[in-house]
Amino acid sequence: MLKEKVLKAINQQINNEYYSAYLYLSMSAWFQSKGLPGFANWMFIQYQEEITHGNKFFKYVGERNSQVILKAIAPVDTEFENVIAVFEKVLEHEQFITASINKIMDDAIAESDHATQSFLKWFVDEQVEEEANANEILDTLRLINGQGNGIFMLDRELRQRVFVDPTATVV
Numbered sequence: 001m002l003k004e005k006v007l008k009a010i011n012q013q014i015n016n017e018y019y020s021a022y023l024y025l026s027m028s029a030w031f032q033s034k035g036l037p038g039f040a041n042w043m044f045i046q047y048q049e050e051i052t053h054g055n056k057f058f059k060y061v062g063e064r065n066s067q068v069i070l071k072a073i074a075p076v077d078t079e080f081e082n083v084i085a086v087f088e089k090v091l092e093h094e095q096f097i098t099a100s101i102n103k104i105m106d107d108a109i110a111e112s113d114h115a116t117q118s119f120l121k122w123f124v125d126e127q128v129e130e131e132a133n134a135n136e137i138l139d140t141l142r143l144i145n146g147q148g149n150g151i152f153m154l155d156r157e158l159r160q161r162v163f164v165d166p167t168a169t170v171v
């Protein structure tokens with residue numbers, strides 16, 4: 001069984017991951033309403049990925065013979081200032097998630113929970129990618145001032161993204 005401190009932190013992280021999913025789904029809806037289907041697609045895939053993150057933690061808790069306690073998902077923003085503001089929020093949120101995962105790692109180390117440390121390594125690596133993806137799009141958006149023809153081109157590019165379950169190849 002998981003030690004109480006680690007279990008509590010993972011249960012909170014499960015909520016964080018499903019909150020992330022809900023946040024990105026809300027952003028997808030916003031983009032949809034602004035006539036940017038490519039951005040909406042990118043955010044919808046982001047939403048799907050976050051669900052797989054939550055599920056991965058969920059299954060792990062079960063494997064460790066412990067109980068997941070689901071909590072209410074906090075309300076998410078539904079209106080955003082502009083496209084750049086959305087991605088600034090994504091980056092800021094992913095940085096928060098990274099810090100949160102690092103904190104669980106600290107707890108697992110303090111509790112000498114080697115299995116959880118090994119499990120969390122996947123998330124540590126995943127967060128590097130999440131922040132890099134958000135940064136890359138944000139850089140492009142700043143380059144084109146978040147408007148005009150550039151947005152149209154970027155929207156077409158983001159339309160190409162397809163969902164691949166990031167957790168599928170890892171047992």
Ligand SMILES: [Fe+2]
Pocket residue numbers: 017020049050053097
């Ligand atoms: Fe996540």
